[in-house]
Amino acid sequence: MIVLRKRPAPSPLWRWLAPLLALALAVAAGALLFALMGHDPLQSLYVYFIEPLTSAWSLSELVVKATPLVLIGVGLAICYRANVWNIGAEGQLIAGAIAGSAIPVLLPGWNDPTALIAMLLLGALGGAAWAAVPAFLKTRFNANEILTSLMLVYVAGLLLDWLVRGPWRDPGGFNFPKTVSFEGWHVMPVLTGRVHIGAVLAVLAVLALWFVMARGRAGFAVRTVGAAPRAAMFGGFSEARVVWGVFLLSGALAGLAGIAEVAGSIGQLQPSISPGYGFTAIIVAFLGRLSPPAVLFAGLLLALTYLGGEAAQLALNISDKVAQAFQGLLLFFILAADTLVHYRITFRHRLSAGEGA
């Protein structure tokens, strides 16, 4: 049977090896899954993981998909460091997209660089406002933030649905459920291909939070509250302030990701604006070991799983749900491999009754 022994300190070697081991195991499990569905596993893995990296078009698409994942993932990483479980980033993304879109929809005449800046700010504000609800309910009423933040995902989706089918529907859009197409300064400037400046914002967010977590007093408060809430209390750190802080921060980043998606890749509001980036970003945060610089690479990797899913759908005629299944497998293996960081695993035969426990 398996016996765990706590290491005196987390193993620095496994800290690096664990995510790689998890990735290898997830790829192996993916190959098995492909084989079970009757496909050549090696060829499927090539289609899924390698082919998307071989053309300029798909490389730019990789960055486009990594942009929201990194923006949201880095915020969630800070949240989870503080042991605050915001799992409603998908709803905060939608709320941000809605708030930011208010300018092109309601004030179409305001179309200059300040309009774009206002859209981004409104997006961040919208996401933060949506995240403020679970923060308030947790700090004021002790309500479980996992459940409240998740319930608000459904509410945000329905709010978006109502807006694009009702008051915000494009009057000249032949009754399609979408808003007017964004134009001019209502669209994110493009860097190359379809890569827009949202990618720059994502990198900046990672750098800023890396610095804050490593150097800032706020970063210290987050880590202390997360690791030892009682010590934090005696140390004079307010748990409620940390809860508010990390919720507003992660909500704002998710909202920014939402408006960047709508004004960058999609170009209008429509009933569905995200293939679950807010949930996939949870995996990004964990694969990045809750540390900002690593989240950047984790975001690119998870973006590859989306691209691979699309490629597999086209080349192998598999449902693109394969991406979601693979992402779930990956998170499982990340969490299992994490055990190796904190515990020494030994195997031993079942004890005979006389030996005691």
Place this chain on the structure above:
Amino acid sequence: MGAFEAFMLTVIAAATPLLLAAVGELVTERSGVLNLGVEGMMTAGAVAAFATAQLTASPWLGVLAGLAAGMALSLVFAVLVLTLAANQVATGLALTLLGLGLSGLLGAGFVGLPGERLPKLEVAGLSDLPLVGPLLFGHDALVYASFALTIAVWWFLFHTRAGLVLRAVGVNHDAAHAQGLPVIAVRYGAVLFGGALAGLAGAYLSLSYTPQWIENMTAGRGWIALALVVFATWRPGRALAGAYLFGAVWILGLHAQALGVGLPSQLLSALPYLVTIIALVVISRNRTLTLTNTPASLGQPFVPDR
């Protein structure tokens, strides 16, 4: 059948999957384990039940397959959090993502097909009685099973020695371990039971509630069941009351849409989620109520010293 009976029948249908999943999770949480993967296990149960019933033309085999699928996923969860001491919150989320992804993948070929429906258990003569007839008789077996399981769980938890052991493990796993109680084995059992019931809840959705397979057909019911456990302060009787309350809210929203009350349909669809939030707040704000009822070891990993 009058309008009231018709309304109550739909409430029963809406409440049954919530009740099944909530009672299962209640047992899991009473043992000190928080499994946030209910939504994933329910979806897996729904697709496994539908596919099996479709292929074998037997809804009963479908029910079994749903139960097995929920259990299989919960076993993966148990290995991670119990044997490998992984973070319960994150592992539960992984279970939900995996369950939704695998179900979408395996169910892709079954979308839109007509399904098998669980037979209604009619009792000759009794089902035709006014009012009580349609309310008490003529449901399918899972509706009766949900009541029987709720009562069985209540009796098990509070009137048997094994139930006492399970609760002791949930309150203080170190003390239970020191007493020589098999903490990990008890928790394996409780997690598997929760998985089985979540799978049954899924089977009810795809074999009775809407006998077909639609992606994301659980629509957050797994998460609402989790909230129900908190709302019920970990007591089976209150879970029953809560499930019917939430079921009624779900159906009221649908009926109001059909009647066209002038509110946007999306607002009415959002009602169950908003009511869930309000219910959580109402219960959680009373700290003594939650503190005295929450299993004290809930969510804490247990690694025996030797």
